[in-house]
Amino acid sequence: MGGSPGDLQQAYARRGICRASNSPSVFSRRRGAAVPVVSVKTGGCPEDCAYCPQSAHYETGVERQPLLSFNHVIKTAREARDHGVTRFCMGAAWRQVSDGPEFDAVLEMVRGVSALGLEVCCTLGMLNESQARRLAEAGLHAYNHNLDTSAEFYGQIITTRTYEDRLRTIEHVRKAGITVCCGGIIGMGESDKDRIGLLHQLSTLNPHPESVPINLLARVEGTPLGNAEPLDPFILVRTIATARILMPASRIRLSAGRRSLSREASALCFMAGANSIFVGEKLLTVPNPSRDEDDELLEDLDLRPLPHA
Numbered sequence: 001m002g003g004s005p006g007d008l009q010q011a012y013a014r015r016g017i018c019r020a021s022n023s024p025s026v027f028s029r030r031r032g033a034a035v036p037v038v039s040v041k042t043g044g045c046p047e048d049c050a051y052c053p054q055s056a057h058y059e060t061g062v063e064r065q066p067l068l069s070f071n072h073v074i075k076t077a078r079e080a081r082d083h084g085v086t087r088f089c090m091g092a093a094w095r096q097v098s099d100g101p102e103f104d105a106v107l108e109m110v111r112g113v114s115a116l117g118l119e120v121c122c123t124l125g126m127l128n129e130s131q132a133r134r135l136a137e138a139g140l141h142a143y144n145h146n147l148d149t150s151a152e153f154y155g156q157i158i159t160t161r162t163y164e165d166r167l168r169t170i171e172h173v174r175k176a177g178i179t180v181c182c183g184g185i186i187g188m189g190e191s192d193k194d195r196i197g198l199l200h201q202l203s204t205l206n207p208h209p210e211s212v213p214i215n216l217l218a219r220v221e222g223t224p225l226g227n228a229e230p231l232d233p234f235i236l237v238r239t240i241a242t243a244r245i246l247m248p249a250s251r252i253r254l255s256a257g258r259r260s261l262s263r264e265a266s267a268l269c270f271m272a273g274a275n276s277i278f279v280g281e282k283l284l285t286v287p288n289p290s291r292d293e294d295d296e297l298l299e300d301l302d303l304r305p306l307p308h309a
């Protein structure tokens with residue numbers, strides 16, 4: 001123990017500083033993941049989620065669009081794969097999955113995207129056990145179903161389905177052997193206590209969700225939260241850091257709301273432990289940074305896509 005001041009000066013020679021600044025413990029070669037999310041059926045949702053431009057309860061100018069064709073989805077997925085992504089997420093603005101031709105068409109899409117060698121994720125609303133099983137059989141890798149916020153604050157955001165409904169869908173997904181993508185949204189007027197409540201709920205799911213999207217509210221005109229007070233980005237950073245500590249093996253996904261973040265705030269989110277982003281011009285219907293902006297940011301931070309997102 002104990003070197004002279006001269007020894008310490010040796011340790012901080014220029015080459016050493018250069019190595020330290022490029023070491024994995026700072027930024028270099030850290031692994032991240034980039035996941036595109038495509039809305040395969042848009043708008044007209046009967047739920048009343050106060051943040052959502054796709055809810056039929058609000059006038060937000062989102063154009064309704066019926067289920068996309070198989071060919072359209074496969075073409076989009078192939079382009080995404082050729083751009084280097086390994087996971088592809090499809091969302092439909094449904095309250096719940098209904099058995100019938102539309103669900104059959106989604107199952108076909110899952111098979112088709114999976115055959116391209118991509119991990120497939122879906123978010124389709126509530127599911128029962130047999131629907132979860134059919135999705136698993138079609139090759140679905142992950143199912144997204146967010147808890148949104150704490151159980152206590154939830155009733156101020158959604159009244160058309162319960163927190164328990166959400167937990168039940170997550171249970172069905174888990175039971176079918178599909179990995180769980182489950183997170184929440186901050187900046188909806190919730191308190192610190194609610195953010196802690198959400199993280200507590202997520203981190204007491206057993207096992208932890210493999211993927212935890214942390215969304216910053218994207219304020220959309222026409223929704224009840226269109227004029228919500230902007231959240232201090234440091235709260236987002238803190239929430240991500242806490243999620244990282246609580247769920248060390250989960251992929252923490254920096255999700256909606258990235259457009260309102262500065263490059264510095266986005267970088268802080270990665271330093272705090274986020275290791276994935278959703279990419280594409282739109283995250284379902286909400287604008288997202290462009291592909292070029294994302295490529296530049298990831299390049300600057302020396303983040304590389306993971307072989308499996």
Ligand code: SF4
Binds near residue numbers: 056093094095
């Ligand atoms: S978040 Fe999903 S369930 Fe809620 S209104 Fe939007 S599309 Fe419907």
